[in-house]
Amino acid sequence: MxxxxxxxxxxxxxxxxxxxxxxxxxxxxxxxxxxxxxxxxxxxxxxxxxxxxNRPPSPPLPPLPLEAAKTQQHWPANDWQVAQIPAIPSWQRVYQRLLDWALVWSDNELQRALASTLPGVHVDEVALTIWLTQTYKRYVRAKQVEHPPGRVDRCYVPPNIADAINIAVFNGRHGDAKVMLRDLWAPFGFDGMPRLLIVLARHRRDANHYVVHRFALPEGSLTTYDTYPEKTLADGRPLGWWFAIQAAWPNAIYPQPDNLVQKIIRINRPMQLTVDNSVAAAAIWRNLIMGSKAERSVDLVRLRDLINTEVKSLIARKELGRLSVLGGKSQWEDIPP
Structure with missing residues (x-):
């Protein structure tokens, strides 16, 4: 008690x-x-x-206002906080664009693209876009890692985008074409405007006929390279690209509408097969991107094998779910040029 x-x-x-x-x-x-x-x-x-x-004295109040204190407050890192995405170089942004397209392409489209790279078959648009994007990525990387770093002054337009731009300019939708052109330059982190636009596109609506357009912005000139052995009708849609180009990069020098000229150069290769027309056009495109002459000879059989390897590699990445450049060793995982 x-x-x-x-x-x-x-x-x-x-x-x-x-x-x-x-x-x-x-x-x-x-x-x-x-x-x-x-x-x-x-x-x-x-x-x-x-x-x-017995209570200890309270700490003094912070001298900053409440809102300023909130902005300068440093919270400890927690597991649930989202990590900041690091900046990636320009060539990896180009590669990420290809991975984004692979996410949209169906498995049937990719399998058809792979089948089109076999001998005796016309290489289709998807397979060409895959190889062109990988080649352009290597061109950008070579420019930016050399000492001193060079300036990327060439903008590439793959067949899937070129066909959409041709349709847009043919129907007078130059604003849509302008957006598509800017989307192939500004998101990659390039400054200013390109000096050259190197385009691989279908001629008219022919499935087996591809040509290369070279737009030189400072000179205001357009040159089209063609290796198709048969006679075809002219395609005046590339001239309509100038309106979209001028809207995308207004500081360039452009010819007056009355002076727009399309120069067509036909490269005669007697030993070239008809089914190899798209591969031959891709070889011309690569020569222009790398700064070589358009008529420089290229082994089309080996080039077809390289396109086949690129398509296989992209299909494997999609099957593994590795469609992001931030997901491992993808920075250097590619086929040597």
């Missing part, structure tokens, strides 16, 4: 008395007779006072 007894306390301030618990042998009724009605109130006051006296 315990009882409460009153004891004078000089440190208690205005209270003057404190209650102390001591053990006793008396009964409950005897204890309760001596306990005043306000025991619990005095105990609570004394307990609060002791806590206030």
């Amino acid at each position: 315990y009882r409460l007894r009153i004891k004078d306390n000089l440190e208690a301030g205005d209270l003057g008395k404190t209650w102390h618990v001591s053990q006793t042998g008396r009964t409950d009724s005897q204890l309760l007779a001596n306990v005043p009605d306000n025991v619990e109130h005095h105990e609570e006051l004394h307990h609060n006072e002791v806590q206030e006296r």
Whole structure:
């Protein structure tokens, strides 16, 4: 049993008395007779006072305003915080564009593209786009890693985008064509405007006839290279590209509408098979991107094998779910040029 007894306390301030618990042998009724009605109130006051006296002083308030303090507050890193995506070089942005397209292409489209790279078959648009993008990526990387770094001054237009731009300019939608051209330059981190636009496109609506367009922006000239052995009708849609090009890069020098000229150069290769027309056009495109002469001879059989390897590699990446350049060793995983 315990009882409460009153004891004078000089440190208690205005209270003057404190209650102390001591053990006793008396009964409950005897204890309760001596306990005043306000025991619990005095105990609570004394307990609060002791806590206030023993509490350490509060830190000073920050001198910054509340909103400024919020902006400068540094929170500890947590597992659930989203990591900031690091900046990637321009050639990897080009590669990521190809991986984004692979995400949209169906498995049937990719399998048809792979089948088109076999000997004796016309290489289709998807397979050409895959190889062109990989080649352009290597061109950008070669320019930016050399000492001193060179400037990327060539913009590539693969067949899938070239066909969409041809349709847009034919229907007078130059604003849509302008957006597509800018999307092949600005997102890759290139400054200013390109000096050359190197385009691999279908001639008219012919499935097996591809040509290469070379737009020189400073000179305002257009040259088309063709290796198709048979006679075909002219295609004037590339002249309509100048309106979209002028809207995309207004600081360039452009010819007057009355002076727009398309120069056509036919490269005669008697030993070239008809089914190799798209591969031969891709070889001309590569020569122009790399700064070589358009008529430079290229082994089309080996080039077809390289296109086949690129398509196989992209299909394998999609099957493994590795369609991001941030997901491992993808920076250097490519086929040597």
